[in-house]
Every structure is written in C-alpha cells, then in structure tokens.
Amino acid sequence: MNTPDVTTAAAAPPASMTVQQSPQKVMIVLFKRELWEHRNLWIVPVLVAVLMTLTAFVIHVGNFGPNSHAPRFFTPENRLAWFTIMTWAFSVPQYLIMSLVATFYLMDCLYTERKDRSILFWKSLPVSDAMTVISKLLMGLVVLPLGVYLLAMVFGVLFQVIWAVRVGAGSLPYVAVGWNTLAWLKTQGLMFYALIVCILWLAPIAASLVLVSAWVRKNVFLWTSLPPVIAIILERVAFGTTYIAHLLEYRTWGMWSALGVNPTPPDGGSQGRVVSLADLFDNVEMGKAFLNIDVWLGLAVAIAFVFAAVRIRRYRDDT
Amino acid sequence: MTAVIEARGLKKSYGATHAVDSVSFAIQPGRIVGLIGPNGAGKTTLFKAILGLTQFEGELSVLGRDPRSERNELMQDVCFIADVAVLPRWLRVSQAIDFVAGVHPRFDRSRATDFLRKTDIKMSSRVRELSKGMVTQLHLALILAIDARLLVLDEPTLGLDLLFRRQFYDTLLNDYFDKERTIVLTTHQVEEIENLLTDVIFINRGHVVLDTAVDTMAERYIQLTVSAENAARARQLGPFYEREVFGRVAMFFEGRTAAELTPLGELRTPSVADLFVAKMQGGA
Numbered sequence: 061m062n063t064p065d066v067t068t069a070a071a072a073p074p075a076s077m078t079v080q081q082s083p084q085k086v087m088i089v090l091f092k093r094e095l096w097e098h099r100n101l102w103i104v105p106v107l108v109a110v111l112m113t114l115t116a117f118v119i120h121v122g123n124f125g126p127n128s129h130a131p132r133f134f135t136p137e138n139r140l141a142w143f144t145i146m147t148w149a150f151s152v153p154q155y156l157i158m159s160l161v162a163t164f165y166l167m168d169c170l171y172t173e174r175k176d177r178s179i180l181f182w183k184s185l186p187v188s189d190a191m192t193v194i195s196k197l198l199m200g201l202v203v204l205p206l207g208v209y210l211l212a213m214v215f216g217v218l219f220q221v222i223w224a225v226r227v228g229a230g231s232l233p234y235v236a237v238g239w240n241t242l243a244w245l246k247t248q249g250l251m252f253y254a255l256i257v258c259i260l261w262l263a264p265i266a267a268s269l270v271l272v273s274a275w276v277r278k279n280v281f282l283w284t285s286l287p288p289v290i291a292i293i294l295e296r297v298a299f300g301t302t303y304i305a306h307l308l309e310y311r312t313w314g315m316w317s318a319l320g321v322n323p324t325p326p327d328g329g330s331q332g333r334v335v336s337l338a339d340l341f342d343n344v345e346m347g348k349a350f351l352n353i354d355v356w357l358g359l360a361v362a363i364a365f366v367f368a369a370v371r372i373r374r375y376r377d378d379t
Numbered sequence: 380m381t382a383v384i385e386a387r388g389l390k391k392s393y394g395a396t397h398a399v400d401s402v403s404f405a406i407q408p409g410r411i412v413g414l415i416g417p418n419g420a421g422k423t424t425l426f427k428a429i430l431g432l433t434q435f436e437g438e439l440s441v442l443g444r445d446p447r448s449e450r451n452e453l454m455q456d457v458c459f460i461a462d463v464a465v466l467p468r469w470l471r472v473s474q475a476i477d478f479v480a481g482v483h484p485r486f487d488r489s490r491a492t493d494f495l496r497k498t499d500i501k502m503s504s505r506v507r508e509l510s511k512g513m514v515t516q517l518h519l520a521l522i523l524a525i526d527a528r529l530l531v532l533d534e535p536t537l538g539l540d541l542l543f544r545r546q547f548y549d550t551l552l553n554d555y556f557d558k559e560r561t562i563v564l565t566t567h568q569v570e571e572i573e574n575l576l577t578d579v580i581f582i583n584r585g586h587v588v589l590d591t592a593v594d595t596m597a598e599r600y601i602q603l604t605v606s607a608e609n610a611a612r613a614r615q616l617g618p619f620y621e622r623e624v625f626g627r628v629a630m631f632f633e634g635r636t637a638a639e640l641t642p643l644g645e646l647r648t649p650s651v652a653d654l655f656v657a658k659m660q661g662g663a
Contacts, residue, residue, distance in 0.1 A: 081481070081482060081483070081484050085481065086481065086482050088481075089477075089478060089481030089482055090482075092477070092478075092481075093474075093478055096469070096470070096471070096474050097467065097469055097470075173467070176465070176467050176468060177465045178465055178466060178467035180432070180459075180461055180465075181465065181466055181467070181518075183430075183432065183454075184430075184454065184458060184459050184460075184461075185454060185478075185479060185482050185483055186451060186452075186454040186455045186482060186483060186484075187451075187454075187482050188451040374450075375434065377427070377432065377433045377434070
C-alpha cells in the first residue's frame with residue numbers, strides 16, 4: 061500500500077524480485093525433500109528390483125530334450141516373443157508394488173506435515189503452496205513411475221546377463237535365451253508409452269489422494285477408502301444402479317482399453333504363435349490414446365483437485 | 380521512513396470471539412518490538428496475519444506488501460520462528476541446510492555452518508536425536524543465515540532453560556540485528572528481554588492497550604512507591620493501578636510529572652514487566 065520513495069528505496073535492501081531461485085531448481089530440491097522424508101519411495105523399488113534380478117539365479121526351466129515338443133514350440137519367432145514377454149514380466153511386479161508405495165505416499169504427503177506440526181516451518185520459506193503441492197503430486201505420479209521404469213530397465217538387462225551366463229554354463233536349456241536389441245528397444249518403447257498413458261489416466265486418482273491428504277484431520281486411509289465404498293453402497297440401495305462403481309472401475313483400469321494396443325498381430329496370428337510385444341509396439345495406435353477425450357477430462361479433474369489442495373494448504377488456519 | 384509493518388483497523392474473529400479487534404499500529408525499521416499480552420490476547424493471530432497465514436479484515440502492509448495476496452514474495456524478506464513451527468523429526472541437519480539453501484535466495488550457507496560449528500550439533504544428526512535446546516539452535520542457525528528484513532519470533536524460547544534462552548537472545552542481538560532489520564517477538568519471559576526491546580506493544584483481548592518506545596516510556600509512566608499515610612493523597616492524582624508491597628503501595632501513573640509526585644514518595648520508571656501487569660490489571 062506504500063509506494064517507497066527515493067530515500068527508503070536507497071536505504072532498503074534491493075527488491076526481492078532481483079533474487080529468485082529458478083522454479084526448476086526449487087522443484088528438484090522439493091523432490092529431494094520428499095525422498096528424504098519418504099524413504100520408501102526409493103528403498104522399496106530398489107529392493108524389489110534387486111529381488112527380481114536375483115530370481116534369475118533360481119528360476120528353473122524344465123529340460124527340453126531332443127524328444128520333447130520344445131523345438132517346435134520354440135521357433136526363432138516364438139523365442140523372440142518369449143524374450144519380450146520376459147522383459148515385460150520382469151517389470152510388472154515392480155510396477156504393482158510401486159503403485160502401492162505411490163498410493164500410500166500420496167495419501168500421506170500433505171498430511172504428515174500437519175501431523176508432525178512442521179507445516180509452518182515449510183511455510184516460513186519462500187516456496188509457494190502451489191509448488192509444494194505440485195511437487196508432491198509429481199513425485200508420486202511421475203517421478204516415482206519413471207524411476208521404476210529406469211530401475212526395471214537397468215536391472216532387466218542385468219537379469220538377462222545372469223540368464224545368459226546360466227545358459228552358457230549349461231544350467232538352463234539353450235531355448236531359454238534370445239537377446240535381441242531391436243525387440244528389447246521396442247518392448248521398452250511399448251512399456252514407456254503404456255506408462256505415460258497410465259500416468260495421464262490415473263492423474264485424477266492421484267490428485268484426489270493429494271486432496272484428501274491436504275484436507276483430512278486424521279484417518280487418511282479411512283477418508284480415502286470409505287467414501288467411494290459408501291457412495292457405491294448408497295447408490296445401490298437408493299437407486300439400484302452401479303454408475304459410481306463403474307466410473308471408479310473405469311478410472312482405475314480403463315486405461316488398458318484406452319491404450320490403443322491391438323493384441324492381434326497384423327497377420328491375424330496363428331496357432332502356437334506367441335505374441336511378441338515388439339510386434340504390439342509396431343501396432344500401437346498412439347492417436348487413440350492421446351485423442352481419447354476421457355484422458356483429458358481426467359486431467360482437467362486432476363487439475364481441479366490440485367487447485368483445491370493448494371487452496372486448502374494456503375488458507376487452512378488450524379495449526 | 381516507511382513502516383515495516385503497518386496495520387489499520389485489523390480485525391479477525393473466530394465465530395463470536397474477536398481475536399483481534401480494530402488494531403492499528405506501525406512498526407518502523409531497525410526496531411526490536413516486543414508484542415506482549417496474556418494468553419489468548421490475540422498475539423498469535425496478529426502474527427499469523429502478518430505472515431499471511433490467516434485471513435482478516437482491515438488493512439495490513441508488511442514491507443509494503445499485502446500478506447494475504449503476496450505471501451510468496453513476502454517470505455523472501457520475512458523469517459519466522461514459532462513454537463508451533465517445529466522442525467520435522469526426520470530431517471537431518473545437513474538436509475535442513477541443503478533445503479533452505481536450495482529454496483531461499485538470501486540464504487548464506489557458510490553463516491549457518493559457522494554458527495553450528497560453535498554448538499554440539501552434528502551435521503549428520505537427525506532432528507529427533509537433538510535436545511529441545513539444540514533444535515532451537517539449529518532453527519536459529521537457519522534463520523540467522525537468511526538475510527531477511529523482518530524477523531518474527533513467536534515464543535521462540537518456549538521450553539528452553541535459562542542458559543539457552545540467554546544464548547539465544549545474545550546471538551540474535553550480536554550476530555543478527557542491525558539498523559536495517561526489524562525484529563518482532565513475543566514471549567512470556569518479559570523480564571529477560573526488556574533490555575533488548577526498543578518498543579513495546581501491549582495487547583489485551585484483541586486491543587492494543589499500549590504502544591510506545593521504551594525510551595519514551597519514562598516520560599509517560601511513573602511508578603511511585605508511597606507509605607500508607609501518603610497513599611490517600613497520591614490516589615487523588617489518579618493512578619491507573621496500585622498494588623501493595625511490604626506495607627507500602629506501588630502506584631502507576633500515566634501523564635503525571637515527576638514534580639507532582641516527588642513529594643509523595645520514591646519515583647522510578649516502571650519496568651516493562653511491571654507496567655505490563657499494571658496495564659493488564661488496571662488501566663486496560
């Protein structure tokens with residue numbers, strides 16, 4: 061309300077606009093902060109990746125002798141397909157466990173700072189509420205999945221190396237190996253694409269967890285899980301319909317139909333042929349996912365949730 | 380000089396209670412202001428308003444900004460320690476420094492580490508491993524390393540022993556305060572800080588009951604100690620508060636001259652603590 065005159069401007073330190081941390085740098089610091097506080101964000105994925113890799117030492121594959129039907133089944137084509145499926149299967153448990161870690165993290169992220177009464181310390185520093193809330197959402201929704209993607213990729217290669225050594229040493233049948241760089245790249249590409257679509261698709265779910273976390277006074281878990289259950293039951297009892305259940309199911313698992321992956325290879329597929337993920341990659345209709353209106357509607361809802369969470373953190377006054 | 384904090388008709392209600400009711404004051408740069416009041420007087424509400432942590436009615440300007448709409452910019456120039464703003468227990472000392480250095484453009488890392496070197500605090504310790512006094516030292520180290528223009532302290536020494544409290548204020552005064560900075564603080568241990576204050580603002584039930592510089596307090600307030608026989612005569616001059624001490628009566632006058640009072644007994648300038656009690660129980 062005061063316009064500083066010349067004398068005060070000279071006496072006062074330079075206006076704060078002149079010194080500003082770049083938002084990108086601040087965001088990196090905020091990500092680090094989350095990893096310091098929520099150590100499960102990196103300990104659990106690393107542990108799971110290591111455990112998955114160790115399975116390469118113990119997996120036993122039946123010995124396909126010359127008299128078995130293995131040679132017919134393990135055509136070069138099918139072996140390539142199995143290689144891509146192995147690459148995929150190696151990462152699936154990691155993503156499943158990650159989604160649990162992410163869910164619990166997002167429920168907790170804005171709740172713990174109020175529970176341990178550190179929120180005013182964080183708010184005493186020049187980090188906006190929007191930056192804080194967005195950093196937490198991005199951590200659970202984007203940084204963590206991308207981190208797991210990289211972990212799965214690196215440890216997946218390690219897994220293949222161990223596997224190849226065992227085949228070389230004769231402890232696994234030759235049919236069990238088949239590194240193919242192009243197929244590997246395509247499989248990684250397909251998984252990356254699926255990951256991006258999942259992130260976009262699940263954004264409103266993740267943002268809703270952040271909102272609940274910003275809002276509840278206690279029992280985050282109950283406040284996250286009970287309302288949908290109660291809403292589903294009430295709808296069922298009152299109207300005999302299941303719209304909410306279907307909506308939630310669609311929002312949680314619907315991305316598989318939105319992916320635009322055609323599971324049938326172009327040649328229609330033949331008996332005894334295993335579908336290679338590398339072929340699927342060639343058939344992805346990316347437009348189908350990115351032009352899907354539900355993806356963008358979900359994102360709009362996510363933005364609204366984030367906005368609400370920011371407002372709550374900014375104006376809440378009960379500390 | 381433009382005031383660092385200027386409040387006009389500041390109001391904040393929680394339901395039917397007026398935590399702060401039509402409060403106006405101005406705090407000039409280079410001052411150390413004690414905001415003093417009993418529990419529930421509205422101090423914390425006032426602080427929250429200044430720091431943009433709560434909504435309110437009326438006008439409030441902090442460093443020329445409105446804390447309601449310009450909080451993010453304001454926090455570059457304002458620091459605060461509140462007894463409710465605790466450092467998270469999982470945080471390591473080194474992480475605390477890394478974090479503040481990463482987000483605060485005016486943070487001087489070497490200042491913080493120099494300060495911590497003089498303490499028993501280890502860089503690798505977590506906050507949960509530190510004693511309460513050490514946590515406050517850490518917090519102070521972080522805050523003092525920020526080149527801020529306004530420092531707000533809400534009961535910063537709550538729960539600390541006397542040695543830590545003394546050290547806290549010594550550090551504040553010697554290592555931090557200069558004529559371009561302003562400190563506003565509350566504490567219940569008024570006696571301990573009264574030598575350090577340049578100004579006091581007394582607040583009670585949401586109202587400012589006294590707003591004065593400490594060095595002009597002597598011109599306005601006189602404490603007179605009279606014997607019982609002179610008490611009646613002194614009372615005619617209208618003390619706003621009196622209390623009996625060892626058979627003699629201590630009376631507090633506002634706006635009386637020393638010449639009027641000298642014949643009646645001993646005169647002195649009341650201490651901030653005594654004046655506070657007098658104002659709260661008498662004149663408010």
